[in-house]
Amino acid sequence: MVILGRNGSGKSTLLQTLAGFIKPVKGAITVDGVDVTGLPPSRRNMGYIPQEPVKLPLTPRQALEYFGRFYGRGYMPLLKELGVDYLVEKRDVSVGEGQLLALALVMLRDPAILLLDEPVSSLDYLNKLSFWKALKNLRKPALVVTHDPLEAAYIADLLYVIEDGKVSGPYPNTMREMSKEALQTFNLYEKLRAEENKGPYDC
Amino acid sequence: MTGMSGAVKFLVLFTALLYFGVLVIPPIATQPPTLPPGFETALATTAAASTISTAISLPASLLFAFYGLRRGLAPVMPAVTFSTAVPHTAVGLLLLPLFARLGVVDTFPAVVAAMSVVSTPIGVGTLSTLFSNRNKGLDEFLQTLSLNDLAIIWLYLRSAPTTVASTVLLMWLRSFSELGAFLIVGMRPATVGVYLYETFLRLGTAPAVTVALLVAVFGLVFSTLLFLLARAAER
Numbered sequence: 001m002v003i004l005g006r007n008g009s010g011k012s013t014l015l016q017t018l019a020g021f022i023k024p025v026k027g028a029i030t031v032d033g034v035d036v037t038g039l040p041p042s043r044r045n046m047g048y049i050p051q052e053p054v055k056l057p058l059t060p061r062q063a064l065e066y067f068g069r070f071y072g073r074g075y076m077p078l079l080k081e082l083g084v085d086y087l088v089e090k091r092d093v094s095v096g097e098g099q100l101l102a103l104a105l106v107m108l109r110d111p112a113i114l115l116l117d118e119p120v121s122s123l124d125y126l127n128k129l130s131f132w133k134a135l136k137n138l139r140k141p142a143l144v145v146t147h148d149p150l151e152a153a154y155i156a157d158l159l160y161v162i163e164d165g166k167v168s169g170p171y172p173n174t175m176r177e178m179s180k181e182a183l184q185t186f187n188l189y190e191k192l193r194a195e196e197n198k199g200p201y202d203c
Numbered sequence: 204m205t206g207m208s209g210a211v212k213f214l215v216l217f218t219a220l221l222y223f224g225v226l227v228i229p230p231i232a233t234q235p236p237t238l239p240p241g242f243e244t245a246l247a248t249t250a251a252a253s254t255i256s257t258a259i260s261l262p263a264s265l266l267f268a269f270y271g272l273r274r275g276l277a278p279v280m281p282a283v284t285f286s287t288a289v290p291h292t293a294v295g296l297l298l299l300p301l302f303a304r305l306g307v308v309d310t311f312p313a314v315v316a317a318m319s320v321v322s323t324p325i326g327v328g329t330l331s332t333l334f335s336n337r338n339k340g341l342d343e344f345l346q347t348l349s350l351n352d353l354a355i356i357w358l359y360l361r362s363a364p365t366t367v368a369s370t371v372l373l374m375w376l377r378s379f380s381e382l383g384a385f386l387i388v389g390m391r392p393a394t395v396g397v398y399l400y401e402t403f404l405r406l407g408t409a410p411a412v413t414v415a416l417l418v419a420v421f422g423l424v425f426s427t428l429l430f431l432l433a434r435a436a437e438r
Contacts (some may be wrong), residue, residue, distance in 0.1 A: 021343055041346040048347040050340035057362030067348065102344065109348060 002156035003145045003167060010165035011145035012051060015117045018143070019048040031112050047106035049152040051117045053095045054102040060087045063101060067108050078107055096120075096127025100134055107138060114142035120151070153179035227419055239410045242417070245398035252311065252394065253378035255320040256318035260374055263319075264326025269356050271327070272334040273342050284324040291383025302388045314389040316434055318378035325377045329370040333363050365436035369429055376425055 005011045016022045018029055020203035029037045036044045056063050064075040064087075079085040084100045087093065094099060099119055106114065114135075120128040132155055135142060146152050146164075152159060153175035160169030271280040286294050298317060299308070307313045334342075338359070345355045359369050382396030390397055395418060403411035 016343075019343070021346075041343070042349040042351075044347070046347060049342065050343055052340040054344050055362070057358055070348075070350075096253075105348060113346075172373060187353055 001141075001143050001158040001160065001170075002152045003143065003160045004147070004149060004152040005160050005162035006147060009162045011147070011162055012117050013165070014162065014167070015048070015115050015143070015145055017144070019046055019115050020044050045109075045112045047109060047111035047114045049099065049102050049106060049116050049119045051119070051121055053098050053122055055098060056101070056105075060090050060093060060097075060101050063105060064088065064108075067105050071108050071110075073108055073110075073174065075104065075108060079104055082107070082137055084130075086133060092126070096123040096130065099131055100124060103131070103134060107140070112141070114138075115142055116142055116144045118146050119144075121146075121148075149175070150179050150182060153166070223423075227416065230416055235409065236413050236416075238412050238413050238417075239402055239406055241393070241398060242395075242414060245393045245395050248311075248314075248392045249379055249394040249396075252314045252318055253375045256315045256322060256378045257371060257375045260319045260323045260326055261371060263379060264323050264330055264370070264374070264429055265356060265360075267323070267327045268330035269334050269352065269359075271299055272331055273339075274352070275353040280327065284327055286321055287324045287328075291381065292386055293383075294320055295384035295387025295389075298384065298388050306372075308388050310389075314385065314392065317384040317389050318381055321381050321384060322327070322374040322377040326374045329366070329373055333366050337393055338362075363436065365432050369432040369436065372425065372429055372432065376422075376429075380422075 003011060003014065013022060017024050020036070020039060024037065027037075028035050031045060041048070058066065064079070068075045076085065077122075079087065082100070082104055084104060085096075087097060087104070090097065096133055103114075103119075115134075120131050124133065130153070135155075144155060153173060156173045156176075158170040159173045160167050161171065162168075214341075267280065267283050270276045284352070295317065298320065302308045302313050302316070307316075341359070341362070342355060345358060379394075380396065381394070382400065385394060385397050386400075393401065395414075398417065399411060399414050402414055
């Protein structure tokens with residue numbers, strides 16, 4: 001699910017409220033029918049990736065081992081599922097790889113839903129595609145907020161619009177095919193596809 | 204513009220040298236170096252008390268800074284940091300009734316406790332940069348991963364080892380240089396500040412200036428270390 005909105009429309013506020021960092025003035029937040037409104041962020045079973053890139057003070061291996069032990073779960077199968085198992089061998093990660101690592105760490109917890117606050121806004125084009133591809137591989141319910149209509153059209157199954165804090169929709173995503181065509185016009189996209197020898201991304 | 208920048212650079216360099224030179228050169232030129240007895244003991248006492256005080260105050264500062272900035276307890280922060288805004292003789296006077304009741308006035312524990320009171324705000328101030336809004340996203344991310352606050356603090360500390368190191372050094376130096384509070388509650392065992400003050404009162408300027416110069420060199424070495432740590436943190 002994608003919520004599209006302009007700067008200052010309330011996208012991040014909405015996600016922070018759902019994640020538990022802001023108390024709602026009224027209403028209730030439920031996950032799988034369970035009211036989590038009064039619960040702290042740590043107990044909501046939601047995976048949250050903030051807008052600013054997450055910079056962990058650990059190497060990818062250290063972070064994965066730390067959180068793997070924390071959740072009692074091996075990380076390699078998950079990394080392979082995400083298509084980012086190469087991260088384990090890295091000492092330093094780029095901003096884009098950092099966001100992919102954040103996604104992997106969030107998934108180690110196996111949350112009921114992912115809340116993604118413009119997670120690719122500071123990533124370059126190829127890293128954006130890598131992130132959306134990894135997300136697609138997960139087949140996990142995700143609420144993504146973005147200000148980018150092309151990105152929204154590219155990834156949305158359900159498309160909502162937020163303006164002045166009010167959400168409207170869902171709107172049919174009639175732009176999906178057009179967004180794919182638009183993305184294919186970028187040489188970088190073609191380069192990535194050729195490098196990986198895979199078919200076009202179909203998020 | 205380059206010429207002007209060079210001139211300003213020269214002015215800054217000149218002022219810095221003048222600042223230190225005005226403090227250090229006249230005493231060196233006019234006073235024969237005479238070191239009265241007891242300095243080493245005072246130095247050792249101060250170093251030991253500063254180390255214990257920093258070991259106590261650092262965790263406290265961490266918790267105050269983290270819960271103040273990241274967990275909504277900011278309104279209570281002034282209760283900890285107010286001592287930076289008052290003369291430390293006032294801090295000593297405020298501590299006096301409690302210390303007198305406990306029977307610890309002019310003892311090593313009183314010295315350590317007074318040091319802790321005056322150095323904790325320094326720790327809170329320095330560590331506040333670590334927990335500022337700049338790092339809000341990391342905190343939120345870690346919270347949703349179900350980490351408890353202590354684990355989050357540990358990860359914050361790992362993310363900025365130079366900030367932690369400079370905080371430790373700054374707190375230690377603040378403890379080391381304390382005098383005001385000791386004049387009221389911690390004259391014994393004599394710390395360097397007390398020793399210097401008493402040397403001046405009992406023996407006059409010459410021996411006191413020698414000690415002051417030694418302490419100044421000591422301060423210069425540690426200040427250089429702090430500067431280098433700050434530079435490393437920026438990178």
